[in-house]
Amino acid sequence: MQTTKVDTPSSKVSEGPSAFEFRKLAQDGKARLGEIHTPRGVIRTPAFMPVGTVATVKALYPEQVRDAGADILLGNTYHLMLRPGAERVAKLGGLHKFMRWEKPILTDSGGFQVMSLGKIRKITEEGVAFQSHIDGSRHMLSPERSIEIQCLLGSDIQMQFDECIELPAERKEVERAMELSLRWAERSKRAFEMQLSSGGAGPGQALFAIVQGGTDIPLRHRSADALVAMDFPGYAVGGLAVGEGHEAMIATLGETLPHLPSEKPRYLMGVGTPLDLIESVRLGVDMFDCVMPTRNGRHGYAFTWGGPLNLRNAKFAEDMAPLDEFSSCPAAKDFSRAYVHHLIKSGEFLGAMILSWVNTVFYQDLMAAMRAAIAEGRFDDWATETKARIIASPQSAPAP
Amino acid sequence: MQTTKVDTPSSKVSEGPSAFEFRKLAQDGKARLGEIHTPRGVIRTPAFMPVGTVATVKALYPEQVRDAGADILLGNTYHLMLRPGAERVAKLGGLHKFMRWEKPILTDSGGFQVMSLGKIRKITEEGVAFQSHIDGSRHMLSPERSIEIQCLLGSDIQMQFDECIELPAERKEVERAMELSLRWAERSKRAFEMQLSSGGAGPGQALFAIVQGGTDIPLRHRSADALVAMDFPGYAVGGLAVGEGHEAMIATLGETLPHLPSEKPRYLMGVGTPLDLIESVRLGVDMFDCVMPTRNGRHGYAFTWGGPLNLRNAKFAEDMAPLDEFSSCPAAKDFSRAYVHHLIKSGEFLGAMILSWVNTVFYQDLMAAMRAAIAEGRFDDWATETKARIIASPQSAPAP
Numbered sequence: 018m019q020t021t022k023v024d025t026p027s028s029k030v031s032e033g034p035s036a037f038e039f040r041k042l043a044q045d046g047k048a049r050l051g052e053i054h055t056p057r058g059v060i061r062t063p064a065f066m067p068v069g070t071v072a073t074v075k076a077l078y079p080e081q082v083r084d085a086g087a088d089i090l091l092g093n094t095y096h097l098m099l100r101p102g103a104e105r106v107a108k109l110g111g112l113h114k115f116m117r118w119e120k121p122i123l124t125d126s127g128g129f130q131v132m133s134l135g136k137i138r139k140i141t142e143e144g145v146a147f148q149s150h151i152d153g154s155r156h157m158l159s160p161e162r163s164i165e166i167q168c169l170l171g172s173d174i175q176m177q178f179d180e181c182i183e184l185p186a187e188r189k190e191v192e193r194a195m196e197l198s199l200r201w202a203e204r205s206k207r208a209f210e211m212q213l214s215s216g217g218a219g220p221g222q223a224l225f226a227i228v229q230g231g232t233d234i235p236l237r238h239r240s241a242d243a244l245v246a247m248d249f250p251g252y253a254v255g256g257l258a259v260g261e262g263h264e265a266m267i268a269t270l271g272e273t274l275p276h277l278p279s280e281k282p283r284y285l286m287g288v289g290t291p292l293d294l295i296e297s298v299r300l301g302v303d304m305f306d307c308v309m310p311t312r313n314g315r316h317g318y319a320f321t322w323g324g325p326l327n328l329r330n331a332k333f334a335e336d337m338a339p340l341d342e343f344s345s346c347p348a349a350k351d352f353s354r355a356y357v358h359h360l361i362k363s364g365e366f367l368g369a370m371i372l373s374w375v376n377t378v379f380y381q382d383l384m385a386a387m388r389a390a391i392a393e394g395r396f397d398d399w400a401t402e403t404k405a406r407i408i409a410s411p412q413s414a415p416a417p
Numbered sequence: 418m419q420t421t422k423v424d425t426p427s428s429k430v431s432e433g434p435s436a437f438e439f440r441k442l443a444q445d446g447k448a449r450l451g452e453i454h455t456p457r458g459v460i461r462t463p464a465f466m467p468v469g470t471v472a473t474v475k476a477l478y479p480e481q482v483r484d485a486g487a488d489i490l491l492g493n494t495y496h497l498m499l500r501p502g503a504e505r506v507a508k509l510g511g512l513h514k515f516m517r518w519e520k521p522i523l524t525d526s527g528g529f530q531v532m533s534l535g536k537i538r539k540i541t542e543e544g545v546a547f548q549s550h551i552d553g554s555r556h557m558l559s560p561e562r563s564i565e566i567q568c569l570l571g572s573d574i575q576m577q578f579d580e581c582i583e584l585p586a587e588r589k590e591v592e593r594a595m596e597l598s599l600r601w602a603e604r605s606k607r608a609f610e611m612q613l614s615s616g617g618a619g620p621g622q623a624l625f626a627i628v629q630g631g632t633d634i635p636l637r638h639r640s641a642d643a644l645v646a647m648d649f650p651g652y653a654v655g656g657l658a659v660g661e662g663h664e665a666m667i668a669t670l671g672e673t674l675p676h677l678p679s680e681k682p683r684y685l686m687g688v689g690t691p692l693d694l695i696e697s698v699r700l701g702v703d704m705f706d707c708v709m710p711t712r713n714g715r716h717g718y719a720f721t722w723g724g725p726l727n728l729r730n731a732k733f734a735e736d737m738a739p740l741d742e743f744s745s746c747p748a749a750k751d752f753s754r755a756y757v758h759h760l761i762k763s764g765e766f767l768g769a770m771i772l773s774w775v776n777t778v779f780y781q782d783l784m785a786a787m788r789a790a791i792a793e794g795r796f797d798d799w800a801t802e803t804k805a806r807i808i809a810s811p812q813s814a815p816a817p
Contacts, residue, residue, distance in 0.1 A: 072759065076766040101734065101759045109737055114434060115756055334501065337509055348478075356515055359472065359501045366476040406600075 037173075037223040037250060039282045039303075043392050047274075047301040050391040053282055055173050056221035057113070057121045060088040062282065063391075065294065065384045066123060067310065067377055071096045072106075072116040075311045076366070076373040079117045085346070085374075086381035089121040089173070094166050095130035098156065099149045103169040111171030123306070124172035126205070126227075128164045128198075129287070130253070140180065142197070149212040160204035162267045164224070168209075168217040176253065177205035177217075179227045190230035195240050198229045200244055202244055225251040225284060232265050232406040233270045239275035252277045253284040254302075258293070267296050274301050291320065292408050295400050298387050310380045314372030317361035319349075320379040324407055326354065328372065333358040340371075346378035351395040437573075437623040437650060439682045439703075443792050447674075447701040448815045450791040453682055454572050456621035457513070457521045458617040459486040462682065462703040463791075465694065465784045466523060467710065467777055471496045472506075472516040475711045476766070476773040481708075485746070485774075486781035489573070491519040491706040494566050495530035498556065499549045511571030523706070524572035526563045526605070526627075529655070529687070540580070542597070549766040560604035566626070568617040575618075576653065579627045584661045595640050598629045602644055625651040625684060632665050633755035634672045641676035641769035652677045653684040654702075658693070667696050674701050691720065691783055692808050695800050698787050710780045714772030717761035719749075720779040724807055726754065728772065733758040740771075742748075746778035 035056045043050040053060040067074045067082050070093045074082050078197025092112055095104060101115075109115050112122055128145075131137070135156075137149035163178040179198040182190060205224060212218040214250060226244040226312060230236030244252060254273055255268045270285065277283055284304035285297050294305055310320065317329040321341035326333070333354040341349040348371045359369030383403075390399035420694035435456045443450040453460040467474045467482050470493045474482050477797060482490060493513055501515075510514050512522055528545075531537070533549035535556075544559025563578040563591045579598040582590060605624060612618040626644040630636030644652060654673055657666045670685065677683055684704035685697050694705055710720065717729040721741035726733070736754040744750065760768030783803075 071763045071765060072756070073765050073767045076770070078767070100763060101755075105735065109735060109753075109755055115753075115759075117751060117756075141642070322442070335505065336507060351517060353509075353515075355501075356472070356517075359515075363500060365430055365470045365471060365473050366474045366769065367478070369766060370476070370478070 031218075035219060035221040035391055038220050039251070039280070041280065043394075045394050045396040046299065046392045048298050048302060048387070048396045049279075049301055050388055051282070051303060053121075053303075054222075055121045056219070057119065057173055058088060059306075060121055061384075061388060063294075063298045063384055063387055064304050065089055065380045066091045066306040066310045067380075068093075068116070068306055069116065069122075070308070071100065072112060074373075074377070075167055076315065076369045077311070077377060081374055082118075082377060083120070084380045086385060086391065087120075087377070089123055090118060092116075092122050092124045092170065092172065093130060094124050094127035094163060094170070095134065095158075097157075097170060098127065098166050099154075103166040107169040107171070113171060121173040121258075122171070123284075123304075124167045124170055124176065125165070125286070126176040126178040127158050128163070128176075128201075128227075129181045131158050132181060137342065141315045142200070144178070145180075160201045161208045163211060164205055164208040165217070165391040167211045173222055174251065175209065175222065175224045177202045177224065177226050177249075179229060181229065181259070184231055184233070184256070184259050186231060188231075188233055188236075190237055191229075195229040195231075195236050198227065199240060199243050202226050202247060202249075206249070223250040225249055225253050225282075227253045227255040227286070228273055228277070229256045230273075231256060232269045234269065237269060237273045238276050241273055245278060249281070251282040251284060253286050253304075255286045257285065258288045258307075260374060262292075262317050263293060263296075266292045266293070267300070270297060270302070271300050290408075291380075292404065294380075294383065295387070297406060298391075299400060300397065310376035311373040314374075315369040317357075317372065318370065318376075319357075319372050320376045320407070321349070322407060328354060328358050328361050328368075330358075340375055343377060344378060345382055346374060346375045349375045349378070362367075383391075399414045418683050431585075432481035433701075435619060435621040437621050438682070439651070439776060441680065443794075445791045445794050445796040446699065448694045448698050448787070448796045449679075449701055449703060450788055451682070451703060452520075453703075455521050455623075456619070457573055458488060460521055460704075461784075461788060463698045463784055463787055464488055464704050465530060465780045466491045466706040467780075468493075468705065468706055468708045469516065469518070469522075470708070471500065472512060474773075474777070476715065477711070477777060481774055482518075482777060483520070484583070485719060486519075486785060487777070489523055492516075492524045492570065492572065494524050494527035494528060494563060494570070495534065497524075497570060498527065498558075498566050499551055499554075499641075507569040507571070513571060514612045521573040522571070523574035523684075523704075524567045524570055524576065525686070526560075526576040526578040527558050527566070528563070528576075528601075528627075531558050532581060541563075542600070544578070545700040561608040561752045564605055564608035564612060565617070567610045568622075573622055574651065575609065575622065575624045575641060577602045577624065577626050577649075577663065579629060579655060581629065581656050581659070582631070584631055584656070584659050586631060588631075588633055588636075589627075591629075591633055592636055595629040595631075595636050598627065599640060599643050602626050602815045606647055606649070623650040625649055625653050626677055627653045627655040627686070628673055628677070629656045630673075631656060632661050634669065634670045637669060637673045638676050645676065645678060649681070650734040651682040653704075655686045656686045657685065658707075663690075663693060663696075666693070667700070670697060671700050676715070690808075691780075692804065694780075694783065695804060698791075699796065699800060711773040712733050714774075714776045715769040717757075717768065717772065718776075719757075719772050720776045720807070721749070722779075722807060728754060728757050728761050728768075730758075740775055741779075744778060745782055746775045749775045749778070
């Protein structure tokens, strides 16, 4: 496959050094190499965003996340609005300062988590009334409030408020949620433009839309086309990896991405396993986020260049080999499988700390390897070799 | 108070570079500055040993413990014999290699924890039969087995097997346990000598005795005198900080230490608060261990040079000041009180990681400051100034 060099900026929200801009640098098949320029730094794409749910990537120091190679991380609007509170974060100087992360931050809109975690009181055209899972306190999320919160946090890339439903679901229900999300996209966009004009957001910040529609291709097309007509600086594919399985996800993605403009960044939300990432990059996805590296780490699961390891397994009890001799993470070379097995079995902090670190580095190194393969025009060969090495079978996707 | 310089070695177990040796370098009043030389490195005294219960100092990487200035750490025989097991640790190359700690390790004998954690089945002259708190499996600890385990772990400083009882207790009960511990001291010593002659231990390893007797001074004297007659290379004071309070502890210590030889290291087990450490060093103690820096850290408590902080307190919710501007721990300067308050309230790993680190550094810096004050012959002045600074009152001793 020939690599196409793209030298001119592909997408620019506004002019000047403080602009938000996506530059496509190369393409290999449908896989894209690029850079998102923001006032807080450049995001090399394809990019994986570690998840810092409540203003911390679990069990990692911010320096470890940065040194792993992450150019951007994700914060959760739902969690942060409840604790410590968006107004409080704003008062303390914004999320970057609060959590000591100077690079870009993307925040979700709260739409996904208010459904999965909040005690829903009512979904209306206006928004979602819910009770906090922490203390039962009553809150309202709407497109306008979600954007307001994301601006208070100081998020560099904000997401439209949407309704994300679990799959499988009736087509009618999928369609209803998708259509509602389209109307909320328009309101989110208007709210963000208000923030821009009032100084609540700056020209280097951007709002992305979210394509919904489940695994129904015509619904995905309708959602994508309508959102593209609204002209957002980036587009996410939401509502996948919610129970439909790898094959259905990739199939849906393959039919959805061609309806998104090639000069804008594309973000696949909440995904996923190394296999998911490779196959999605192959289709042209530029950004990902997922709790898998840290959550699986806390449960004793290591992603390595020799394939996944479940360190809880008794076979590691006397295995003094390092976790992963091919890793660029110091902990992967320093600590033995036997020791980490012991730590995990004993419920020790250090076990979660080591594996969250090793996995976060693995994910960043995987993205770096994909970027190099695209630049060299050999993504397909790289993917075949790498999958043989790190994935036993599509079924080996870890789910602790 | 004039400092006495002591240039000649004070105590040497055997000759040669692999010997265990205590060198007293200076004395200020009763406070002593010294070095314990072992084949694995020099321990600067007075020394505080971080506790690595199950082969990890909780929530810290080994490098953080080392860089904090710790020359030695403590491992718990009771925990390690149950998981991962002493024979397994030996098979894997010993505790140092297993947990990546190259400096000296002191192990307790298991006596204290078998009483507090194990489901006791029977205490006899022979030893203690008990069931594991982890899985109910049946085990036996005796002086001989305790020493065998400590040798299998590869411990540099081993402790005699003893019976430690809670205070307050009947004098008769205190006396019975003390007398039993004396007989177990003899058996521990014989067992250790057998290990030395069979190669299970080397000349650089040492076995310490433990003075018991509660807060009963005549019992303490009888215990100390009997142990000194057996000639150990070091002496611990055990059975304190078990409920008797700071004043009673210091009073008992003051009466006990004069019965121990000045040329041997003295170790106060399981102690304590910064105030406990200062007052004990003043009386001539050389070594300490305690879970307080890490346990209190996990519970949101910070030791700082401006006094203790309970980060759970709502008053820190918007306090963007660093945890401790006078600390030598990077985390104390980098992270704000507001952020750590949020992390602790949210039950996040990073809160425990930061505070365990800050507190471990505080304890090491406190010991370094005491060593410097002794070297300069101004321990009393230093203690007065420091107590005013870091301790609000004797009652401020933290107990999360």
